[in-house]
Amino acid sequence: xxxxxxxxxxxxxxxxxxxxxxxxxxxTAENETQITSTESKDDITEIAFPDSKGTATDVYYTGxxxxxxxxxxxxxxxxxxxxxxGKASKSPVNLVLEKGDEVSQAKSVGRTxxxxxxxxxxxxxxxxxxxxxxxxxxxxxxxxNTNLEFVKRSGQSDYIYFTPGSGCSSYVGxxxxxxxxxxxxxxxxxxxxxxxxxxxxxWHEQSRVDRDKHITINFENIQTGREYNFQTYQENNFDGDExxxxxxxxxxxxxxxxxxxxxxxxTITKTDGNTYSVQRSQLSNGDVTGINAMYPxxxxxxxxxxxxxxxxxxxxxxxxTVLRYYDQWYYNMGWYGWKRVELIExxxxxx
Numbered sequence: 001x002x003x004x005x006x007x008x009x010x011x012x013x014x015x016x017x018x019x020x021x022x023x024x025x026x027x028t029a030e031n032e033t034q035i036t037s038t039e040s041k042d043d044i045t046e047i048a049f050p051d052s053k054g055t056a057t058d059v060y061y062t063g064x065x066x067x068x069x070x071x072x073x074x075x076x077x078x079x080x081x082x083x084x085x086g087k088a089s090k091s092p093v094n095l096v097l098e099k100g101d102e103v104s105q106a107k108s109v110g111r112t113x114x115x116x117x118x119x120x121x122x123x124x125x126x127x128x129x130x131x132x133x134x135x136x137x138x139x140x141x142x143x144x145n146t147n148l149e150f151v152k153r154s155g156q157s158d159y160i161y162f163t164p165g166s167g168c169s170s171y172v173g174x175x176x177x178x179x180x181x182x183x184x185x186x187x188x189x190x191x192x193x194x195x196x197x198x199x200x201x202x203w204h205e206q207s208r209v210d211r212d213k214h215i216t217i218n219f220e221n222i223q224t225g226r227e228y229n230f231q232t233y234q235e236n237n238f239d240g241d242e243x244x245x246x247x248x249x250x251x252x253x254x255x256x257x258x259x260x261x262x263x264x265x266x267t268i269t270k271t272d273g274n275t276y277s278v279q280r281s282q283l284s285n286g287d288v289t290g291i292n293a294m295y296p297x298x299x300x301x302x303x304x305x306x307x308x309x310x311x312x313x314x315x316x317x318x319x320x321t322v323l324r325y326y327d328q329w330y331y332n333m334g335w336y337g338w339k340r341v342e343l344i345e346x347x348x349x350x351x
């Protein structure tokens with residue numbers, strides 16, 4: 001089970017309505033690769049737009065370059081994770097300011113908090129959504145097994161909105177404002193539990209950094225243009241905590257062995273070459289361990305523990321990936337080398 005070591009989840013990367021997002025910085029077609037899609041055995045991996053072909057492209061989100069699929073102007077990561085378009089760009093965004101610069105320059109990238117405060121997730125259900133019991137059942141499952149509480153929205157500005165769509169999709173973590181969880185008629189209660197997992201901050205299990213100890217990615221079987229879906233978070237420049245010592249095949253966040261197969265052959269196998277079973281019935285023990293570490297119990301006035309930063313490790317904080325070194329923060333500026341930075345009231349400045 002993986003979460004980012006961040007005060008801002010790359011929500012995503014880290015969701016506002018995918019159909020309503022707008023941006024003036026659309027990635028140009030010459031930077032895109034056409035996706036090829038064919039029939040596969042996979043019937044469990046969540047996909048945002050199962051009936052549409054997209055193009056593979058690179059965007060910058062919270063200062064980090066990432067590979068996504070552009071489907072009709074919507075940025076999709078790993079099949080079902082939506083990237084807020086208004087917060088992504090085709091060119092790098094400066095996330096570190098000089099002392100004296102206007103704070104609005106930094107805030108324009110749309111940073112928000114990763115976590116839902118007070119372990120409370122506000123939600124609303126689109127009246128057009130069919131089979132709303134799957135939403136209520138999924139919420140009940142989350143509340144029965146974790147420290148999270150889901151409260152029907154009564155004017156709150158930040159909330160999850162369950163709405164119809166052509167597939168199953170969500171943003172990762174609290175993005176800020178209205179963030180859609182889209183559910184096609186075929187999306188089950190288990191799929192809904194999975195998408196809520198993204199919305200509260202969970203990523204896909206098979207992308208954890210140590211996954212190669214447990215699984216083999218068969219790139220020759222992956223649909224052309226969708227290879228990026230199988231990168232680890234480290235390969236995508238993100239850092240994360242692992243809450244279980246081994247990859248959790250039982251996680252509700254785990255890809256199917258046939259995810260994005262172009263030929264009906266498995267794209268993921270165990271290291272011994274065998275396939276494995278996945279489930280969309282319930283949170284696994286590892287899922288529960290991970291989410292409760294992110295959202296500790298508030299009983300008795302208990303507070304979220306203070307982050308203990310370890311020297312020599314990378315963290316993503318307020319949208320910037322930084323290195324902890326001798327109890328200070330350093331930012332890699334490429335040709336310009338490493339620069340020491342400071343976080344002041346949620347904004348990074350050059351020290």
